[in-house]
Structures are given as C-alpha cells and as structure tokens.
Amino acid sequence: MMRHFDKSGILEADSSFRRDLINSLSGYKSLNLIGTKSKDGITNLSPFSQVFHIGATPPLVGILFRPHSVERHTLENIMETGYFTMNHVTEAFYQQAHQTAARYENSEFEAVGLDEEYLSDFFAPFVKLSPVKVACSLKEKQTLQVNGTVLVIGAIEHVFIEERGLRDDGSLDLNRLGTVTVSGLDEYHLGKKLARLSYPKPDKALREI
Amino acid sequence: MMRHFDKSGILEADSSFRRDLINSLSGYKSLNLIGTKSKDGITNLSPFSQVFHIGATPPLVGILFRPHSVERHTLENIMETGYFTMNHVTEAFYQQAHQTAARYENSEFEAVGLDEEYLSDFFAPFVKLSPVKVACSLKEKQTLQVNGTVLVIGAIEHVFIEERGLRDDGSLDLNRLGTVTVSGLDEYHLGKKLARLSYPKPDKALREI
Numbered sequence: 001m002m003r004h005f006d007k008s009g010i011l012e013a014d015s016s017f018r019r020d021l022i023n024s025l026s027g028y029k030s031l032n033l034i035g036t037k038s039k040d041g042i043t044n045l046s047p048f049s050q051v052f053h054i055g056a057t058p059p060l061v062g063i064l065f066r067p068h069s070v071e072r073h074t075l076e077n078i079m080e081t082g083y084f085t086m087n088h089v090t091e092a093f094y095q096q097a098h099q100t101a102a103r104y105e106n107s108e109f110e111a112v113g114l115d116e117e118y119l120s121d122f123f124a125p126f127v128k129l130s131p132v133k134v135a136c137s138l139k140e141k142q143t144l145q146v147n148g149t150v151l152v153i154g155a156i157e158h159v160f161i162e163e164r165g166l167r168d169d170g171s172l173d174l175n176r177l178g179t180v181t182v183s184g185l186d187e188y189h190l191g192k193k194l195a196r197l198s199y200p201k202p203d204k205a206l207r208e209i
Numbered sequence: 210m211m212r213h214f215d216k217s218g219i220l221e222a223d224s225s226f227r228r229d230l231i232n233s234l235s236g237y238k239s240l241n242l243i244g245t246k247s248k249d250g251i252t253n254l255s256p257f258s259q260v261f262h263i264g265a266t267p268p269l270v271g272i273l274f275r276p277h278s279v280e281r282h283t284l285e286n287i288m289e290t291g292y293f294t295m296n297h298v299t300e301a302f303y304q305q306a307h308q309t310a311a312r313y314e315n316s317e318f319e320a321v322g323l324d325e326e327y328l329s330d331f332f333a334p335f336v337k338l339s340p341v342k343v344a345c346s347l348k349e350k351q352t353l354q355v356n357g358t359v360l361v362i363g364a365i366e367h368v369f370i371e372e373r374g375l376r377d378d379g380s381l382d383l384n385r386l387g388t389v390t391v392s393g394l395d396e397y398h399l400g401k402k403l404a405r406l407s408y409p410k411p412d413k414a415l416r417e418i
Contacts, residue, residue, distance in 0.1 A: 001372040006329070007365065010268055017379035022265040024381035025343055025368065027297055028390035028400050029261075030236035052238075052259045052273060055356045056231040059219055064261060064271070088236055091403060095415055102409040111411070120215070134234055140355050146348060146362055147264045153355055156216065159234065163210040170226035171393040172233035181237035181390055181400060184380040186408070186418070189400035191237050194300060194389065196396045200311040202320070206304055209395070 024184040031182045033097055034063065035085040035109075035116075035125045036077035043116055043125045045100045045108040046074045049182050051086060059156035061086065061136060067148035078152060082138040083123040087130035090178040094188045097180075120158050131162035131177045171196075233393040240391045242306055243272065244294040244318075244325075244334045245286035252325055252334045254309045254317040255283045258391050260295060268365035270295065270345060276357035287361060291347045292332045296339035299387040303397045306389075329367050340371035340386045380405075 010018055029049035036044045054060035065075045078084050089097040093114060100108040109116050115128040119135070126133040136154030143150050165177035172179075174191055181189050195208045219227055238258035245253045263269035274284045287293050298306040302323060309317040318325050324337040328344075335342040345363030352359050374386035381388075383400055390398050404417045 002369045003372050003375055004329070005368045005370075007268070007367070010365065010368065011266070013379070015266070018268070019265045020376075020379035021368070021381070022268045022365070023262055024379075024383070025295070025341065025365075026260045026262060026270065027239035027241065027341075027388050028237050028383060030238055032236060050261045051235045052261065053232055053235060054273070054353065054358055055275075056228045057220070057224070059216070059227070059231045060355060061235065062273070064263070066264075086234070094403065095406060098406045099409045099415060102411045102413075104411055120213070132234065132236075140353070142351065142353070144263065144349070144351070144360075144362065146269060149263055151353075151360070153353065156219065156231070156234075158216070159214045159219065159230070160211045161214075163212050166212055167229075170222070170229035170233075171396065172230070174233070174237060174392045174396075175398070179236050180403065183383045183400070187380065187383075187405045188403040189384070190403060191390060191392070191398035192401045194303065194397045194399060197304060197307045199395070200308045202311045202313055204311075206308060 020184055028181045028183055028189065031089045031097070031180055032086040033089055033100065033127050033130070034074050035087060035127060036074050037081065037124050038077050039080055043107040043109050044073045044077055045114065045127070047097050047101055054153055060139065061154050061156060063152045063154070065150040065152065075150060075152070078138055079141070081123060084136050084154065085124045085126045086134040086136065087127035088132035088177065088179045090129070090131060090180060091190060092178070093129050094180045098186070119160060122158060131165060132172065132179070133160040229393055237390045237392055237398065240298045240306070240389055241295040242298055242309065242336050242339070243283050244296060244336060245283050245292070246290065246333050247286050248289055252316045252318050253282045253286055254323065254336070256306050256310055263362055269348065270363050270365060272361045272363070274359040274361065284359060284361070287347055288350070290332060293345050293363065294333045294335045295343040295345065296336035297341035297386065297388045299338070299340060299389060300399060301387070302338050303389045307395070328369060331367060340374060341381065341388070342369040
C-alpha cells in the first residue's frame, strides 16, 4: 500500500513529522564532520549530511548550510579564515560525531572527546580517527533566494586516505574504510556493497567490475 | 598508513583516477531516478546522486546538474515543462537504474524496461517499482559561476511512500524500503542500520531511539 501526502497535507502535518519526513526523502546521505578554527584559535566540529561533488578539474566540493542552524559557527569560521576540513565518520565514533551537533560554547573536539590533528601545515583541524580527511579553502559563497540557505564551495587542497581504502583506479572502498551514512536527522548505517557496474552504453549489457 | 595527495598531485594524476577519487570523497550518496517528460511527450529517466534537502516549510529539494553531462535532457525538460519526479532505487532494479545513464535517443523507461506510472494527474512520470516517489515543480534555478554547475530547486507537490517504510514519527525506514545508496561513479550498496540517536544536548548522554 502506498501512503500519499500532497503539499497541503505535508504543510498541515505536525512540524516534527514534516521535518523527519522531508529530511528522509532524498535517501541515504553522506556524513562528514567539518572542522574549522576561529581567528582566536577556538576549534569547531560539526556534522554535515549535505556535502557534494561540484567538479574534479579543478577539484571542488559544495556544502549547504541551513539558515539559523547550529552549524553557523562553522560558516562564520569559514568566512573569517577561509579554511575548513571534511572528515569521514566511522562506526567507531559516529555517536561522538552526532554529539558534536549539541550547542557547545567551546570546542566540540574536547567536549565529545575526539582528537584534533594538524597535517601539512593546514590551518583547520582534522579529526585524527577519520580514515578520509580533506582540506579545503573557500572559493565561493552563494545564498539561495528561496529560503536563505547558503552554498559554500571549497577548493580541495589536500586529501589524506587510509591506504587500505584506496583502490588502484582512484575510487574509495567505503565498506572497507568503515564510512557511515545517515538518513533523516538521526539514523546511522554502514554500507553493504551490492556491486560495481561497468560504464553504461546503449545495446551493451552491464557487467560487474 | 595514510596516502597524501596535494592539489598539484591530484591535478597531475590520470583524469579517470582523479574523477573516481574526487567523486568518492564525500562518502555514500543518495540515489534517485529523476523522471521528466518533454513538451512533445517523450519521457526521460536519469540517475542522480546529488539530490538534497533545502527546506521543510515549505518542502523544497535541490538537484545539482554538472555542465555538459548526459543529464542535460532532464534539465531541458524541467526548464521546458516545470515538472519532475524523484524515485528511490532498490536492489530489485539498481542495474536498470545505472543503465538509464547510457545515451539513449528515446525514452530510458522503455530502453531499460522500467514501467512509467502517472499519479494524481501529475505531468511527469514516476517509476512504478519505486517505494518512494516525490513530485516536484520547478521553483528556482541558479548557475554556479565557478564551473557552470546548475542548481535546480524544486517545490515538493506530492509524496508517495510504501506504507511499510513510513514510521509514525514521519521518518523513513530505508533499510526496510530496500533503498540503495551509491559511492563514487558506479558502486551500489544497501544500508545496514547501526542506530537512531536521541537529540544531542550538552551534558546529556545519547541514547538509542
């Protein structure tokens, strides 16, 4: 049986029901801890499920910041200093990652017990336990007229990857790295590989690669 | 052992290595088939891993379109007609979903053997097999200066969900729905739940919900 909600049904629903539903609709989402540091030297760490690919040449990533959310410390630090890091989350510390979303006054690293790490003289802190760490510099910022959501585009400056998860062709074995994915607002999952598929062409059968 | 690539190392790498690497960096991505129809009545279906949450009140989604990609039929149809659908992909048809990315001249529905479905008089076609179907109308389009990537924002008009996957609080049980997630360009996975965690507050221990 299919349940149907039209626009007015969604808007008339309880606000927490609506928030959970709409946040679940896109499916599984990537999960990254974004690390930043203020001009005054206070570090910040916050979970983001809206990080995406903008381009490979040059390598660019995008992050969406919802208006009026707790993530604003992260955005302020990025605008102030120009730097941030992205760090994959694993089963070993996804609960600490979730806890970084609480409204702390000081550094979330210390508050939740995750160690900072500094690599290649990059200004912003990495998460020491993370198997995939990406250093980015601020490239562009756009505000969406529709509701004030902010899109930050970062240029990738450094990538650090646990060797066991990097394949010869450049792809990452996320199952092997133990990377976690999130759905909705608060549900965490591991990935369980089905297959890699060959490049799709008309009139050519797909094969597993 | 950590492998390190700096910006020049990434840019000097083989282009397919770079593409695979950069597309893998964000982690697991959502996977949706976007269904559209041209003014002339030709339907189109294409896989997207860059669909995200823009807002719940009113309910809005965003999709990123890479410049010069095969996804351009989808973008043309959206700009021409103002409508599109998003459809979750399951283990039962992820290979067909992958195959819709091939350069077909006519409808991908027919080419890969996925049935169209029309619901609530909505103009664009849904994927009949999909357990989560979302109808959207075009709200806003923005082009990113940095590399011509296009951001399309859609207003959610209808949501159809297989009842077994909708929880009382509005969240979706993606494991139960069989929704698939993608990593890199071509790797598909099921999700395996770790836990749902309570709302994070300072000085309060998390619990599973």
